[in-house]
Amino acid sequence: MEKLHTSTDLQRIRQQFQALWQLDVGQPPIYSDAPGGTQVPISVISAMSDYQQAGTANLGGFFATSKETMLLIEQTREAAGQLLNAPAVSIAFGANMTSLTFALSRAIARTWQKGDEIIVSSLDHGANITPWVMAAEERGCTVRTMDFTASHSLCVTELERLLSQKTRLVAFTLASNVTGSITPAAELIKAAHSVNALVHVDAVHYTAHRLPDVQALDTDFLTCSAYKFCGPYLGVMYGRPELLGSLKPFKVRAANSQPPWCWETGTQNFTAIAGLLACIKYHGWLTGSDYDRKGLQTSAKWIEEHERQLSQRFLDGLKHITGLTLYGSNTTIGRTPTFALAHHRQSSSRLAQLLAQYGIYTWSGHFYALDLLDRLNLQERDGLLRIGFVHYHTQEEIDRVLNVLDDISA
Numbered sequence: 001m002e003k004l005h006t007s008t009d010l011q012r013i014r015q016q017f018q019a020l021w022q023l024d025v026g027q028p029p030i031y032s033d034a035p036g037g038t039q040v041p042i043s044v045i046s047a048m049s050d051y052q053q054a055g056t057a058n059l060g061g062f063f064a065t066s067k068e069t070m071l072l073i074e075q076t077r078e079a080a081g082q083l084l085n086a087p088a089v090s091i092a093f094g095a096n097m098t099s100l101t102f103a104l105s106r107a108i109a110r111t112w113q114k115g116d117e118i119i120v121s122s123l124d125h126g127a128n129i130t131p132w133v134m135a136a137e138e139r140g141c142t143v144r145t146m147d148f149t150a151s152h153s154l155c156v157t158e159l160e161r162l163l164s165q166k167t168r169l170v171a172f173t174l175a176s177n178v179t180g181s182i183t184p185a186a187e188l189i190k191a192a193h194s195v196n197a198l199v200h201v202d203a204v205h206y207t208a209h210r211l212p213d214v215q216a217l218d219t220d221f222l223t224c225s226a227y228k229f230c231g232p233y234l235g236v237m238y239g240r241p242e243l244l245g246s247l248k249p250f251k252v253r254a255a256n257s258q259p260p261w262c263w264e265t266g267t268q269n270f271t272a273i274a275g276l277l278a279c280i281k282y283h284g285w286l287t288g289s290d291y292d293r294k295g296l297q298t299s300a301k302w303i304e305e306h307e308r309q310l311s312q313r314f315l316d317g318l319k320h321i322t323g324l325t326l327y328g329s330n331t332t333i334g335r336t337p338t339f340a341l342a343h344h345r346q347s348s349s350r351l352a353q354l355l356a357q358y359g360i361y362t363w364s365g366h367f368y369a370l371d372l373l374d375r376l377n378l379q380e381r382d383g384l385l386r387i388g389f390v391h392y393h394t395q396e397e398i399d400r401v402l403n404v405l406d407d408i409s410a
């Protein structure tokens with residue numbers, strides 16, 4: 001792939017995505033459904049087909065294709081480690097974040113006793129609530145719920161109110177997939193560790209917009225999903241190496257018992273793993289950088305600033321549209337460019353339908369954040385309309401969305 005010389009060469013970035021140039025209702029669609037899954041650049045698609053075409057094989061053979069698959073996994077673990085600021089041995093792959101979290105919760109729950117407590121958050125996607133709640137039920141543990149704040153984020157005083165010497169685990173998100181709020185994760189993790197609780201953070205929404213840093217966070221576990229940041233359908237898990245080694249995951253007898261291998265059940269999706277490696281390279285390429293931690297940081301800075309400008313334009317335009325309520329921060333601070341809206345008269349699904357008629361793709365409903373929608377009393381009102389952007393979106397696309405929103409809200 002050709003190198004980008006200026007970090008703001010958006011058109012050249014957009015050329016990497018065939019999907020952005022397809023036509024719907026006579027013009028390229030706007031993929032503002034991005035928080036539900038991003039588009040995939042050509043380099044990632046090619047890496048997946050190249051892997052299959054070059055000959056594929058399972059692990060452990062003496063022949064070339066098997067050895068190449070092994071090498072691919074090692075390289076991808078290394079690259080995913082750069083993405084999360086973690087050693088390669090702390091990275092495990094899985095079908096998706098939900099499956100990884102179910103597996104992790106079952107393994108951790110083996111260490112819980114009746115009367116122990118766990119804490120989840122009402123801001124979270126169900127994938128970071130239900131696995132923990134089900135595991136707690138099985139072990140006779142109590143579940144406490146950290147409520148979200150007025151600004152649809154989390155705060156340490158609410159967590160401190162719930163923590164006790166009985167707390168074994170705290171699970172929460174780095175950023176809400178509904179309101180785009182970024183949580184004060186490092187502070188929350190410090191509080192959880194003060195009572196020796198383990199912490200699992202959901203980085204699924206966050207990773208499209210910021211570079212996770214497991215060392216700065218000091219988290220015990222983190223999960224994310226590559227299809228949210230221009231990669232394939234593949235889950236990635238980080239676990240503190242000593243914990244990955246001491247916990248007992250559910251695995252078959254013949255499978256490798258060494259971490260991180262023992263956390264990867266069955267045959268892995270090698271094709272998707274090839275795609276993830278290309279996806280991490282793509283993130284470095286965005287600013288003409290390498291895909292080591294430094295290069296990824298350079299690109300993440302560019303993404304953050306570009307997305308801040310997109311958010312600013314969207315929020316400025318939204319002020320002139322009547323009938324819509326924004327759930328979440330009305331400033332660009334502490335948020336991703338993901339916006340949750342409700343109309344005073346029209347249902348969210350009707351708005352999503354109307355937007356689709358203009359080639360603007362959005363999601364409506366609960367986005368699997370049922371507790372959040374319940375607490376906002378929005379479940380019965382058909383949920384929220386979610387409009388979300390990522391680094392490949394343009395200011396012109398924001399204007400087009402705003403214009404249509406204005407027309408259909410009137």
Ligand SMILES: Cc1ncc(COP(=O)(O)O)c(C=O)c1O
Nearest residue numbers: 096097098125127177204205225
């Ligand atoms: C914040 C968040 N967490 C978890 C998930 C679940 O991820 P996966 O689809 O990889 O299981 C999603 C998916 O939408 C999400 O947005």
